[in-house]
Amino acid sequence: MAATKEGRKQAEGPLTIQEMAQRSGFSEPTLRYYEKAGLLGAVPRDDSSGHRRYDTPLAERVDALACLRSAGMSVAEMRRYLTLLDEGDQAAAEQRDLFARHADRLSAEIERLRVRQEYMRAKADMWDARHRSDTAAETRAIKQVKRALEEF
Template sequence: MTALTIQDVSRQSGLSEPTLRYYEEVGLLGPIARDESSGHRRYAEGDLDDAQVLACLRAMGVGIQDMRTYQANRRRGRAAAGEQRDILLRHAERVEEELARLRVHLDYLRVKAALWDARERDDAADEERTHAQLASILPRLEETFR
């Protein structure tokens, strides 16, 4: 069995050492074995795998409770497949909504940049066209603030 330090797991998972300690404290990881002489955490390969899964879920904005359920379901295997799917699809829907908001923000930024470009070139016709584009984006932009 390979014993990994908290630094090893942090580096390989992308989670900070305080986050790893917190995840152990709240039951998302572990229990983590301790070195008998020093008391330092010693992670097994399975712990590293769990940390990497948690890092992915965290990066996608999954909350602690869903992480806890997801980890418990991983241990249950096939019996929890439907619940795992539902958790992931719920978060996929949230990400899709965020992408839609970000697309509107991107459209706004590009049109505003085009407006300033037209002004810099002293191109009144192009400035007028970008104003029209901007007018069509503003209602969608306002929706993203609600």
């Protein structure tokens, strides 16, 4: 196995669908769906077995899609990204806008998660105070819970 520049191990030669699934974190059905949906193009097949084989450029494309998907990008957005990628530098502004919109959505999601985390910590503090029979700490925790709920 050879190491890629990202530090991942790349098998010598094309990857099987099982190897690609393991490497990318996508399930085999997802890889098949992405092929059918046009995100991967036609995946080359082994001449003797007919099984899919992912060469290095295709594996790198799957890796990029895995990164986009793990950041919450939809299939439609990934498709748009690939279309714009094919257009080259002339689509740079559209690529910027696509990624900026998604970054803004991630920022909003992070904020929602921060509020949920604050709520959970406050509830844990409240129940801990109740367990210790610390009325003052429980009252403070209840105020924190209410503050978090107002931010919801």
